[in-house]
Amino acid sequence: MNETASERLLTVEDLYSLPDDGILYELQCGCLLSEPLPGGRHGRIAARIVTLLSGHVVARRLGVVYANDTGYVLARSPDTVRGPDVSFVSQSRFEAIGDVATAVPGPPDLAVEVISPSNSPSQIHAKVADYLAAGTRLVWVVDPERRRVTIHRSLLSPRLLGTADTLDGEDVLPGFSVKVSELFEI
Secondary structure, three states: EEEEHHHOOHHHHHHHHHOOOOOOEEEEEEEEEEEEEOOOHHHHHHHHHHHHHHHHHHHOOOEEEEEEEOOOOEEOOOOOEEOOOEEEEEEEHEEEEEOOOEEEOOOOOOOEEEEOOOOOOHHHHHHHHHHHOOOOOEEEEEEOOOOOOEEOOOOOOOOEEOOOOEOOOOOOOOOOOOHHHHHHHO
């Protein structure tokens, strides 16, 4: 992401008042970040993950799956708003916050980032760090180029899964499991 110059720290309200110019924006500590819209492979893999998660979550009434870079307010003063490619919020948390029209207050229980060619390792690390610091319980970083998933519950002990491995929802999405290779199927 490229930092956009700004004379003052921006807020969630400022972020949601920006014109729709086809660029994805996030806030990190009040600074506006931008990145180009993701490409086809990124969208296909994110949609596959949404489909797999939604079937499981809806059938078991576990909560709500969000797609399409839904904004989450991870911190205030200065504000941080991140938009994971796919996310999950538990039913109890969803009932507490409601069906909000703008950024979801607080972190998702699960954040999924699908790496795009425009993402640098430091950008992905910053996103993962922001999610975890805000209280996200589980972060999956999906790497289409290397066909692997990195699982984060903390920054200190990531786990790496390859296509022969099984990705599971642990205690965040009880009973969910899928072969990593299935995430990349066409």
